[in-house]
Amino acid sequence: MPLPPRRSGLDEGLTMMVHEWLIQAGAPATGARQTNVVWNARMRTTAGTAQPGTSRIELNPALLGLGEAEVHRTLRHEAAHLLAHWRAGRRRIPTHGTEWRQACVDLGIPGERATHTLPFPRRKMAPKYFYQCPACRLTVRRVRRITRATACLRCCQAHSGGHFDSRFQFRRIPPPAAGSAQPPAG
Numbered sequence: 548m549p550l551p552p553r554r555s556g557l558d559e560g561l562t563m564m565v566h567e568w569l570i571q572a573g574a575p576a577t578g579a580r581q582t583n584v585v586w587n588a589r590m591r592t593t594a595g596t597a598q599p600g601t602s603r604i605e606l607n608p609a610l611l612g613l614g615e616a617e618v619h620r621t622l623r624h625e626a627a628h629l630l631a632h633w634r635a636g637r638r639r640i641p642t643h644g645t646e647w648r649q650a651c652v653d654l655g656i657p658g659e660r661a662t663h664t665l666p667f668p669r670r671k672m673a674p675k676y677f678y679q680c681p682a683c684r685l686t687v688r689r690v691r692r693i694t695r696a697t698a699c700l701r702c703c704q705a706h707s708g709g710h711f712d713s714r715f716q717f718r719r720i721p722p723p724a725a726g727s728a729q730p731p732a733g
């Protein structure tokens with residue numbers, strides 16, 4: 548996936564858009580017009596947040612890499628939090644309860660999921676541990692530390708009838724310098 552464009556700060560276009568949506572959904576005009584939509588480049592896996600106290604909606608710029616529809620859907624999700632909060636007045640309501648679901652219906656996203664996680668998978672964990680066979684110099688990399696005695700299968704098969712042989716036990720080596728060729732995944 549290409550890197551999404553980075554954006555930060557107030558988005559006037561989306562701010563005007565969300566004012567329209569909120570007013571059409573029956574939100575109080577004062578609340579709707581105070582709502583701001585801001586890109587927050589520090590967000591990592593969170594798609595968006597809504598702060599009823601300040602009527603501020605923050606969006607993750609990574610959404611831009613998923614297309615306009617995903618930006619708008621997330622914006623409606625967050626706007627529904629504000630709308631539900633305004634309707635509830637001083638009453639405390641659950642974050643993704645009945646009131647929020649009704650607000651989603653009114654904002655055109657019925658059946659919206661109750662999660663704020665970006666709808667793409669997190670990056671795979673990079674291997675941090677590197678090991679090498681002392682005989683054939685085969686290098687393997689692992690996400691987790693090897694805790695049991697583990698030997699090079701290739702050498703054990705070639706020299707020990709396929710049985711574990713401590714002569715071919717993997718030894719921890721420092722990770723290769725950045726930019727050098729990556730050893731094959733083990």
Ligand SMILES: [Zn+2]
Pocket residue numbers: 624628642643661662663
């Ligand atoms: Zn939510």
Ligand SMILES: [Zn+2]
Pocket residue numbers: 680681682683684685699700701702703715
């Ligand atoms: Zn080996």
